[in-house]
Amino acid sequence: GAAASRYALNQAGARASGVLRRSRWGRPLLTASSHAQSSVSLRFTAYRALLPAQHPPRGRDNMPTAKQLADIGYKTFSTSMMLLTVYGGYLCSVRAYHYFQRRSSRRQAAEEQKTSGAL
Numbered sequence: 345g346a347a348a349s350r351y352a353l354n355q356a357g358a359r360a361s362g363v364l365r366r367s368r369w370g371r372p373l374l375t376a377s378s379h380a381q382s383s384v385s386l387r388f389t390a391y392r393a394l395l396p397a398q399h400p401p402r403g404r405d406n407m408p409t410a411k412q413l414a415d416i417g418y419k420t421f422s423t424s425m426m427l428l429t430v431y432g433g434y435l436c437s438v439r440a441y442h443y444f445q446r447r448s449s450r451r452q453a454a455e456e457q458k459t460s461g462a463l
Contacts, residue, residue, distance in 0.1 A: 388418045 395410045
């Protein structure tokens, strides 16, 4: 019945995400290869395995399935996090550049003041 198909989907998702078995509390026990994946990726794979398999379109050919929507959402989230990381790195490097520019100009001004004060 429904419980058996849900169990089969869960097992398929476990194989896809690298989960061998579950602990006594129902949490997945991870293999060494799956530790390299992020927790978001593991949660996404587990959630995706619970979604029903893709069915042929009923009336509308252009309607995305739940799995396709989950894929789109995950890719969008991953892309936005990557772009935020790149932008943060850019802001950090610009700030460091300005800091070192100001520091060198202050040192140069101090040297000029010492030489003009010595005369």
